[in-house]
Amino acid sequence: MPKVHRLCLVGFGNVGQAFARLLLKKAPELAVRYGVSATVTGIITGSHGAAINPEGLNLEAALDVYETGKKLDALSTVDPPEEAQTFIRTCPAEFMFEVTPVDPHRGQPALQTIKTALSAGMHVITANKGPVVHGYQALTELAKQQGLRFMFESAVMDGAPIFSLFRQPLVGANLLGFEGILNSCTNLLLGLMEAGKTFEEALDYGRSIGITETDPSNDVDGWDAAIKVAALVTALMGIPLTPQEVDRTGIRGITPEMLAEAKLAGERWKLVCSAEHSPNGLVARVSPQRVGPESPLYAVNGTSSYCQFKLDVLPGLGILEYNPGPETTAYGLLADFLNILEVQ
Template sequence: MRRLNVAMIGFGNAGRAFSRIILEKQKEIEKTMDCDIRIVAITTGRRGSFLCEEGIDLEEACRQIEEEGAFRTDSPQYSKLTSTEVIRSVEYDVMLELTPLQIFTGQPAIDHIKAAMQRKKHVVTANKGPIAWAYKELREMAEEKGVCFYYETTVMDGTPIFNLTVDTLKFCKVTEVSGILNTTTNFVLEELAKGASYEEAMQEGRKRGFVEADPSMDMDGWDAAAKTTALLNVLMHADITPRDIDRTGITAITEKDIKEAKRRGCFIKLFCRGVIEDGKVVGTVKPIEVPEQELIAHIDGTSSAVSITTDLMGKLTIVEHNPEILQTGYGIFSDLIRVIDHSK
């Protein structure tokens, strides 16, 4: 049986959701794909690292983080190695880049990916920063080193957007991408339309667990800009960064704006779009009025949607309905399965 060693750089909610999927599906993977997946390294920024060349006890790793807040230093699997040291020295086949997003640089995730690829290791990233800031360079490096480089989770969790275009829309040229990509602003605008204040909407979102303590990256449109950049870089070969996106957030939207839009039979949405103008890909993120009869107007709560327009298949729209962390974990898992399929 083939053995696949995996190093996880980052072990937040998404990493633990992925780990539980591995625990649930491991026997099935062994039976159907003749592959034994072993997590041999887990690193965190402040909660320690685990190393075990025969495979980490994932159940215990999840328990320690969730119940004790950190890896126990007296555990036989505990290690003082940093993420960079693990990436450069541990024997693994696939690196999972799961560190928190640094939206204005994409670092240190970009350097993590480069270091793994230099060792000819396959890479899966759930961090949108590298795709938004250095996609072309990383894609070319993966091709040069002959390794897999997958990133499905970077936009809309585990929804198969990138895989769809690669695997089932072969020879289609993408001419436009658009959609609702930021769940926080979508939720806030919906709550405002119901009569809530900004602060009430924020409090409710924090209570539900998806609004950050500092929501400015969402409210100012930076998260949506990063996701739009990732889509345009991959699907339309744009070679741009989030700073190239014409970006406007929702902080200037008032109760009056919401009511006037409603009077006209419209909803206000933070709309992301990329088109080709004069041979160049141009991206925008801005609040617009959407007529209530359009599908995009009814993307509610924490749902997301993306529309892909192609020359041969016309316009396709994919909706992700109110995802939980399981969907994010599945996106990482699905990319790892692709590595198994494409690296035999």
């Protein structure tokens, strides 16, 4: 008989819904292969209400309700609190999945939400970069004190195994630096502009496929890339770093003429993310750069991401994620969940 584990979801946007669909799809496999039954007992959203059912919510019904723009409250068997902190304390669950939008500057309110869940005795899994950057040490220590885990595989490069790679297969290796393309939106925009679209036309296309936000500033001005650099440096290199401390330049200054000139020279413009040790300390940077065919970054197209790591025992190890979407981010959440269960 599969062991039942109760899950609470804070956030039910694209990633939260993709995770719900993945749980439904994987339910038979989880039961047979891992002896696990994942039951979602609570969901709270920013604009579609909340629902709690200690026996487990009907995820298909939750997805249908959300898609029609209605409130989730109708699925609840108790009166659900509308405030996230109270909701977490009320929801009967052992795992809290935090999938709300990122605040690159302070990491709130997700940071406080995660503290509340850990204090309430829940393992925490998040796809949110903000708490990783602005609260990594405090949250990790709190989780350890509580005998719990704080996991965040999906915070950078969606579901690609980066953080878990350094926890397990690369145990004993020291990260000296990295370089890569970590922002899907700007990589897509630069490619479209290289093909002849204007900046605004590229933005409109990005919005039409759900890659670009209505306000693209976080992506275009390099903030999303900077917080990803900060997350990797903080968690993998052991150096606390905020996005404000990253030397950051976005892509607003890249003109069609610059793209055409690079193309004639056999090169391409990419928004390159990097960090490395130097004699004067850590150098962390986000900046548009011209790269040639000899660079692994040259062939990273569309919404794909790539990161090459420099280790003391491996001179170059690269991870490529091809055109990720909410489904790949959802997989990272599931992978963290299963990794926690295998550790217990």
